[in-house]
Amino acid sequence: MTLDQKQELLSIATEAAQVAGNIIKQAKAKGIKHKGNVDLVTETDLASEAEICRLLSTNAPDIPILAEESGGSQENTRWIIDPLDGTTNFAHGLPHYAVSIGLEWEGDLLVGVIYNPCTDELFSAVKDMGATCNDIPIRVSSTKNFSQALLATGFPYDRQENPERYTKWVTIMLKNCQGIRRAGSAALDLAYVAAGRLDGFWEFGLKPWDMAAGKLLITEAGGVISNQMGTKHHINDVCIVAGNPLVHPTLLYNLQQ
Ligand code: IPD
Numbered sequence: 405m406t407l408d409q410k411q412e413l414l415s416i417a418t419e420a421a422q423v424a425g426n427i428i429k430q431a432k433a434k435g436i437k438h439k440g441n442v443d444l445v446t447e448t449d450l451a452s453e454a455e456i457c458r459l460l461s462t463n464a465p466d467i468p469i470l471a472e473e474s475g476g477s478q479e480n481t482r483w484i485i486d487p488l489d490g491t492t493n494f495a496h497g498l499p500h501y502a503v504s505i506g507l508e509w510e511g512d513l514l515v516g517v518i519y520n521p522c523t524d525e526l527f528s529a530v531k532d533m534g535a536t537c538n539d540i541p542i543r544v545s546s547t548k549n550f551s552q553a554l555l556a557t558g559f560p561y562d563r564q565e566n567p568e569r570y571t572k573w574v575t576i577m578l579k580n581c582q583g584i585r586r587a588g589s590a591a592l593d594l595a596y597v598a599a600g601r602l603d604g605f606w607e608f609g610l611k612p613w614d615m616a617a618g619k620l621l622i623t624e625a626g627g628v629i630s631n632q633m634g635t636k637h638h639i640n641d642v643c644i645v646a647g648n649p650l651v652h653p654t655l656l657y658n659l660q661q
């Protein structure tokens with residue numbers, strides 16, 4: 405693929421993320437439905453997703469789509485969309501959520517865009533071309549000591565049934581790091597690792613749409629991503645471990661205890 409083709413796909417994803425972000429900005433949380441005990445979907449998730457799918461299939465008709473609310477392609481060339489990451493925050497009026505659009509191309513992540521309509525920050529990355537926030541290049545942090553690392557995590561939707569499965573890791577990390585945040589948007593957690601605002605992140609049970617764009621942002625910003633075994637993270641892996649290259653080994657070690 406040429407540079408121009410990659411740039412074209414980036415602008416298609418960027419436009420879709422911004423248009424969807426504007427839908428979210430204008431919406432109030434309403435029409436809330438429960439997918440499970442703790443898993444929500446609002447009319448805004450659905451409206452955002454419909455518009456993203458419409459724009460992507462108009463502007464790049466040959467590329468299949470996998471989207472959170474409507475499902476879709478299981479191939480390894482596809483758009484991977486989370487129309488509103490942080491729905492629980494959105495539904496409570498807590499301004500921390502984002503639109504995430506990744507493009508997987510023959511198994512590799514090629515383009516990633518995460519747009520936060522609350523702050524108007526647009527994080528984007530293209531494979532081998534670096535990562536930016538509002539067009540300014542971003543890099544992961546240079547924090548060396550785990551004791552000074554600010555980490556983030558999240559808790560999967562089965563946390564009510566199996567809380568200790570997840571609190572175990574929080575306990576271990578709390579003893580060793582500077583602090584832990586649970587802000588409620590995995591896409592923004594990953595973007596913030598890429599931007600050096602967080603030093604590391606781990607979570608179990610994320611789905612491809614939570615991670616696709618953020619994974620590319622982190623690798624393009626000089627970060628490291630693995631699964632809990634420490635090997636290459638696959639988009640369907642149960643655990644994601646991400647961080648700057650200095651903190652990642654200790655994060656991983658702790659997750660293997
Ligand atoms: C959720 C958020 C949250 C994470 C959950 C995700 P949603 O996505 O990213 O931070 O902990 O596992 O499902 O449902 O708001 O799109």
Ligand code: CA
Pocket residue numbers: 486488489490590613614
């Ligand atoms: Ca999500």
Ligand code: CA
Pocket residue numbers: 449472486487488489490491
């Ligand atoms: Ca979502």
